[in-house]
Amino acid sequence: MSPVPAEPDLVALVGSRLCHDLISPLGAIGNGVELISMTGAAGGPEIEMIAQSVAAANARIRFFRLAFGRATDQPVGRGEIVSMLSEYGRDGRTRYLWQPEGEQPRRLVKLALLAVLCIEPALPRGGEIRVSTAEGRWTVRGEARQTRNDPGLWAHLDDNGTDALSPAQVQFALLPREARAAGRSVGWALDDTSAEIRF
Incomplete structure (x- = not known):
């Protein structure tokens, strides 16, 4: 009798899918804010607040992608983890x-x-x-x-x-x-x- 293949980890797959799908629009918002800042068309605390919020959201998504996404033996570089944790904790205590x-x-x-x-x-x-x-x-x-x-x-x-x-x-x-x-x-x-x- 051939072995039964392992069932996919649906929780991890859902986590990976959500994080993957949210990264792109957040990146687009960040790029848009950066373009607005470069043109000088608008500025001030409002744009800064949006930029900080996008950076914080990106950091959380990167964190959640590793924490809740699919577990593999693929290596993750130290620099990537340190950078992500630095952003993740930037606005906290x-x-x-x-x-x-x-x-x-x-x-x-x-x-x-x-x-x-x-x-x-x-x-x-x-x-x-x-x-x-x-x-x-x-x-x-x-x-x-x-x-x-x-x-x-x-x-x-x-x-x-x-x-x-x-x-x-x-x-x-x-x-x-x-x-x-x-x-x-x-x-x-x-x-x-x-x-x-x-x-």
Whole structure:
């Protein structure tokens, strides 16, 4: 009997499709704003606000494309990730540090970014989120003066289903599922000043 082919990951395909389709119009808006600024026909805070909003939206789409899109072993360059995180955090109170050197498999970058999304709600007043690797294990650690300690939410990282999760919390269900598909397990720790996820 021939093996049954694996079903496509519809969630990831939908995520990739949405991000792909939104990138082009956002890019067109950004180009339009740039052309208006170059002609001098209009300017001022309104155009600057539109330009900043487009840049922020582009950064989020790039982030979501990696976090929610299709996971493969295709490498992602360090420069691309650092640039994306810099733009992603530009207007916020959280600083993002990407420490792994060189290219990394998209599958592991996806896990790291899902972990970042899990840690963000624990830092409601901002802080620092650092991604690092050592001996093949990845650590995503957030630090702040005060964290929001919600162990019930974080218990979903133990693969406890999707009950009571809101759309804004979907990463807590996706991370253990994606980690399992990559042959990894998720560990976590949460206290008054830090939140950490390991895989």
